[in-house]
Amino acid sequence: MLNRRALLAASAATGLAACARIDKPDGLLRVAIETLPDSLDPALGEFASAALVYKQIHAGLTDYASDGSVAPGIATRWRVAPDGLSWVFTLREDARWSDGHPLTAQDVVWSARRLVNPQQSFANLGDFFAVANARAVLAGEMPPEAMGFTALDDHTVEVRLDTPLGLLPTLMREFYPFPRHAIEAHGRDWIRPENIVTAGAYTVTATSQMSLDLAKNPHYAGAAGVSIGRIRIDAVRDAGTRTRMFRAGEYDLAEKPPGNQIGYWRERLGDRFRSFDAPILRYLKVNHARPGLDTAAARRALSVAIDRGFIAANFFDNTARATHRIIPEDGEALDPVDLHGSRLRPTIDPELPRRVEIRTVPGVSEQIAIAIADDWRRVGVEAELLVSYPTDLYQAIDSGDFDVAVASFNRGLKADPFFMLDPFVSGGFAANFNWDNPDFAAEMELARRESDPVVRAIAYRAAEAILIADQAVIPLLHERAHWLVSDRIAGTRADVQPMLWRDLGLANA
Structure with a gap:
């Protein structure tokens, strides 16, 4: 198991890419994302990358x-x-x-x-x-x-x-x-390139295991305002590789540069490195059915033992904000304070398990897991890491085969507090950790019915308070979204992630 010192030494290593001259085909937007959609069918797709591609097609x-x-x-x-x-x-x-x-x-x-x-x-x-x-x-x-x-x-x-x-x-x-x-x-073959029919700004012309080709849909209602005719989307899983390829001129748009190299790449890329406020939560999903993790006291003790400030500073260059809450709040305190204002002591609860398995995926999530394991070891909890690909992790969680998992979600352009809390309601996409609180469900139902945004916000805070009091999940960070945007691209906004590619323009500079 790596400790903090070894982790920081490993994550500090950064390779440089030669800035070779790359041809920039006219009218083609070249995009690099972490993974391709698991399906082009919105009835089947579950990955965050699916939601991004659906916005285009x-x-x-x-x-x-x-x-x-x-x-x-x-x-x-x-x-x-x-x-x-x-x-x-x-x-x-x-x-x-x-x-x-x-x-x-x-x-x-x-x-x-x-x-x-x-x-x-x-x-x-x-x-x-x-x-x-x-x-x-x-x-x-x-x-x-x-x-x-x-x-x-x-x-x-x-x-x-x-x-x-x-x-x-x-x-x-x-x-x-x-x-x-x-x-x-x-049937289910309707999403093959030769069969697919869409209604968005683009349609799919070719697919492979590593790429998608899109072309402008002439029947789209706003087609007259779509200036980019073709889009090539490549899956480049490694964040460092994706960023270096962008710097070398191979891509016009790339998501998620390495969290532990934010400062390095922001300095080198200048205005091409963009950061956005975003509804992104990084948290620990805890299996409430596991002995030793089935009490709020045990989950709270695990939570307060985590040095969130270390994670934010070393893996996100302080662009992420440490949190104990679900809904982002300006100026929220980093100290572990419970809902009644009393300080929580990072002591070992007698119900804490002596061993916990942390499931995660490669990359910054793995680095976070290593840091958390180090924190927990300091309070007597031995943590074992199990690193796997996302699909394997999702399957393990859905089947209940986990203790703790490093999880995150990015609600994209959905800024309302509803979208931060609703994933944890029974039936929500993140409600797969054996927790179901009727009081939480009732507050969420009240918020949904309410049309007055002020009253709705009060209901959301009440629902959040219930979730936090039970330490249903362990919030870690509210992250910002980072995109790499080349000088070729026009039409981006300083306050909104570049996720609607139909609104962008492209020069062949």
Whole structure:
């Protein structure tokens, strides 16, 4: 097991790449990301990279404005009933799929039913948790047709709810309708390049295990404003390699430079190194079913033994903020303070296990795990690291085969506190650690129903307080998003991550 001294020595090593002249094909945006999507089908994809690619190739019922707020998408306008229990979305009359086939309200309704049908997708309620009968459909108690989505005509969709949901238009930014005609013709092969049909700014022209090729969709509603004609996306798993290739001119846009080399690359890349406030949480997922980890006192003792400041300073060059909370808060204290204001002592609780296995993936997560293991060893807990690829880690967590796992999520352009807490609600994508608190669920339900943002924020804080009091997870850091942006690219914003490539411009400089 590496200790802190060896860890820092290893992470300080940085290779340099020759700045060779690289050809820059006209009209081609070259992007490097960590991993490719696990599926191009939004009903099946779960990786963060899938969410990024979906923003390019699929179109939401509503959409992201350039500042990240809600804008018209397939639907041009929407209205809510006075009781808050139904919404009506009016679609573009000229909406088309990339093959020219009309995109209709019937496609939207069919797609919503497919997403919640366990026979058609990796079904969960997701953004449809408040839709009438969605829970019963997911449980197999009612047919998909009973779900509260109805086509009133070819261009009008009604969404009926069990409870009011003021955030529904915000959630619908990433509800991507499916091309029913293509899926019925090709089944699961509909996402192959020769078959795929999309409604976003781009469609897929070629795929491999390491790359995706995209081309502008001429039938996209905003096609006249899309200036980049082609995009090449490469998977470059190693952050250092990805960054050096960007510096050498092989990419125009690259995500996630090495967290432990932020200062080094920021100095060398200058204005090409961009940092953004982002809804990113790094935390420890703790299996509440494991003996020794099944009490709040034990989880809290593990939490306060962690030197978060060391992690933030040495692996993120202080661009990440140490935290004991879920929702980012300006000026939050770094000291371990409980909800009643009393200081938590980093002592060993008698219920603490003597040994804990930490699951992680290679890279900065592994370095974080090593530092945490060193912290825990100081208070008498032996930690063993198990490093694996992301898919193996996800499978282990979903099957309950873990003690503690280094986890993170990046909600992308979703800034509302809802998106930081909702993953931990029963059925959420991060709620796979054997914890279910009815009080937390009730506060979240209250927040969802509330349309007043001030009242909703109060409910979110109450829900967060319950999660923290139980130390359901162990928050570590609120991170910033870092992107490498070449001088060729125009149209980026200083306050929003460059995740909507349709809005970018490209010079052949």
